[in-house]
Amino acid sequence: MTMSRSETATTARLQSETRDTSAVKEARRTMEICNACRYCEGYCPVFPAMERRRAFSLVDLDHLANLCHNCKGCWYACQYAPPHEFGLNLPKTFSQVRSESYARYAWPGGLGVLFERNGLWVFLLTALMMAAVMIGSALLISPEVMTSAHRGEGAFYAVIPHETMVLLGGTAFGWAILAMVIGAARYWRASGASGVRFAHVLQALREAATTKHLGGAGDGCNDVDERFGVGRRHMHLATMWGFLLCFGATSVGTVMHYLLGWDAPYPWFSAPVLLGTVGGVLLTIGTAGLFALKIQADREPADVGRFGMDYALLALLNFSATTGLALLFFRHTSAMGWLLAIHLGFVLALFLSLPYGKFVHGVYRTLALVRDVAEREQET
Amino acid sequence: MAQDAQRFDIVIAGGGNAALCAAISAAERGAKVLVCEAAPKGFRGGNSRHTRNLRMAHDAPTAVLTDSYAEEEYFDDLMRVTAGRTNEHLAKLAIRESKHIADWMAARGVRFQRSLGGTLSLSRTNPFFLGGGKALMNTHYLRAAELGVEVRYDTEIVGLEMKDGFCRGLELRARGFKDYVETRAFIAAAGGFQANLEWLEEAWGPAARNFKIRGTPYAKGGLLKLLLAHGAAQIGEPDQCHAVAIDARAPQFDGGIATRLDCVPFAIVVNKHAQRFYDEGEDFWPKRYAIWGRLVAKQPEQIGFAVLDSRAFELFMPSIFPPEVSDTIEGLADKLSLNPAQLRATVDQFNAACAADEDVAPAVHDGRRTSGLSPDKTNWARPIAQPPYYGYPLRPGITFTYLGVGVDEAARVGMADGRPSGNIWAAGEIMAGNILGQGYLAGIGMTIGSVFGRLAGENAAKSLRN
Secondary structure, eight states: OOOOHHHHHHHHHHHHOOOOOHHHHHHHHHHHHHHHHOGGGGTOTHHHHHHTOSSOOHHHHHHHHHHOOOOOHHHHHOTTSTTSTTOOOHHHHHHHHHHHHHHHHOSSGGGGGGGTTHHHHHHHHHHHHHHHHHHHHHHHSOHHHHHSOOOSTTHHHHHSOHHHHHHHHHHHHHHHHHHHHHHHHHHHHHHTOOSOOHHHHHHHHHHHHTTGGGSTTTTOBOSSSSSOBSHHHHHHHHHHHHHHHHHHHHHHHHHHHHTTOOOSSOOTTSHHHHHHHHHHHHHHHHHHHHHHHHHHSOSTTSOGGGHHHHHHHHHHHHHHHHHHHHHHHTTTSTTHHHHHHHHHHHHHHHHHHGGGSTTHHHHHHHHHHHHHHHHHHHHO | OOTTOEEEEEEEEOOSHHHHHHHHHHHTTTOOEEEEOSSOGGGTTGGGGGOOBOOOOBSSOOSSOOSOBOHHHHHHHHHHHHTTOSOHHHHHHHHHHHHHHHHHHHTTTOOEEOOOTTOGGGTTTOOEETTOHHHHHHHHHHHHHHTTOEEESSEEEEEEEEETTEEEEEEEEETTEEEEEEEEEEEEOOOOSTTOHHHHHHHHGGGGGGOEEOSOTTOOOHHHHHHHHTTBOEESOTTOEEEEEEETTSOSBOOOGGGBOOOGGGSEEEOTTSOBOSOTTSSOHHHHHHHHHHHHHTSGGGOEEEEEETTTGGGSOOOSSOOEEESSHHHHHHHTTOOHHHHHHHHHHHHHHBSOOOOOOTTSOOOOOBOSOSSOOOSSOOOOOSSSEEEEEEEEEEEEEOOEEOBOTTOEEEBTTSSEEEEEEEOTHHHHTTTOSSOOOTTHHHHHHHHHHHHHHHHHHHHTTO
16 A cells, blocks of 8 residues: 555654653553553453553554453452552543544544534534535425425435435545545554454454453443443444444445435335344434443543543434434325434434544544454464 | 440451451341441452452362362462461361352352463462452452441441450441441451551561551551450461562552562662672562562661663563663662662672573573572572663562461450450451461462451351350
């Protein structure tokens, strides 16, 4: 792969970054204490990865922080957590380092600032998208079309023309993918990981797909307090797979439209509707579950200052899923027109915010897992 | 006393592993239990909070232990480290019961793991608690809560109400206020007196002022004093304790495991006059680290300095505090406040006495030794010649004291007149001196606490039926 000159310069800049933030300094102090203790070694891959190092550069800390799944096992087990004078709080510190890393690797670089006060930005973006589709619909579509019932193939496009939908959705999603791919490439190059093979990628994807490391050592995470539970893992799985199924539904729909010339809405027992329905239900439940666990959880090990970012993604995923399901159930009624507009508004806001919000944790965590799998193997 | 005093079947003093093992086993037998933990919740668990494993006999490999560790071998190991200063009967009981302790804990939610990185030498004998001692204690407290055990934090026992040899009531100081509870049985599991610096000074003289306390600051021995004042049999010597050499920059209390230094076998250790005083390469560090606390305690001003070069730096676990570094021995001496010429002379003398300048083999007794020094270094000796040079200051770190109360095989406290007490039991550090007259065997403190904690809880609960 050839790199443009500016991307090469970016990699060099990211690798040589020496202005440590207070979160990075705290992460380094914590890792040096943890590396002399090692009691948490059995909880997750972060600690074995730490033990492979004696010094912790910024890039190392980015890696370890992104490898952390925030299960909080180490917080409850930590003999040096507050009120101990060392005052370690690894889940919180790593969450801060992670968020800073999202900003640093973001593309275009200037938009990294959106990770600060992310909840507010995403809220404003959503409001803007919602207003845009509402005003656009009101201005461009006649009230009769908007509020009458449509049936049969192409019913959605009677309300919002297909080209418009593709242009809006495609542009937003294409932008999101491009931005995340460039961010991922920056992260990967800066990490300087070596010796990675295809088998490592497969293994990392397996671990990501099963959220293996939200499993603790069999008892799960500390979901809300010192008790262990599998609630968060299950809700995360539902959210992740719900999203992927919805994505699959869209992909299959695209294929059916362009290759088979078959227009939406599709019947109940078609692939896109089945995938979308199951995915939508999983997303609705998963995001609601994660939200419920989050508001119950102990505040002390949490990076409360970044909750806005978490809530923003959960809300957008949840609203996209529930409005999508509502659209499915009421597509033959006169409510379809406005439901479609509302759904489109949430989906556009979701797509546009993907590269500048919590969603990117999936990208960087998977890359961290790839690197970790390769390191694990090189060690043995 | 007070008409409206709260009544419990069993009151337990202490909040560590021994106390909670007692609480759980008593509550499982239906007893109404109160646990009085002197520490606030964030510091609950006594020294158990800093532990990571226990030592356990077993006849075959387990999920977390390799090979086997026979009771006889365990007992021989104990006899060796204590030089025979042990109650053989109780020691054999603890070792026999150690076989069941991990299963007992696992059935109550405790998770174990294989020995941690850097502790390979314990992989056969010591199952490790997943997440360490604080995770263990969290599980214990959750189990106790399920069983209806009442736990009061910031609450210590300040008086025993004794009647005809029976403990009938306890005066408490709870969050700064006096309180009183009635009880039918009492279990003392409140640790040693290591955090009581005045008491340590009585035993050690002014040297004790330079000791660090590795664990809980709440083990002040107040209950031990009360029991002895009420006629309990004293066991052990006041200057006997588990003490290791730790980083001199550690906090006064509660530094825990992370403040240990594993560099000694790959370094030379000098005192404040820059003179060596003991064979640093006598044996593997896990087998020797428990003697270095006393060794440093016997040096002037109770301080030592480990000095090593860059070739030795990666042979041991990283330290919590960064080492002092210099490109010259004299520069390092300056940073460690040692006489540069004297340290130079000691290093030169050591280097000249090394047989060869070859890589040491940390995993075996490599026999690379010095000759003609007093004392010689008998393994892992290599000239300190490759800058940068590193130095760590060492202080004695006290883990726990051995002076305690005598108990019988039921964990019942014995009285100075030879009779067993009516209804007082003891478990953990407060009675570990019955088995540990001196020396230490990694993980045996937790074994004693677990075994006698269980016994105390069981027997105290059984006594309620009489």
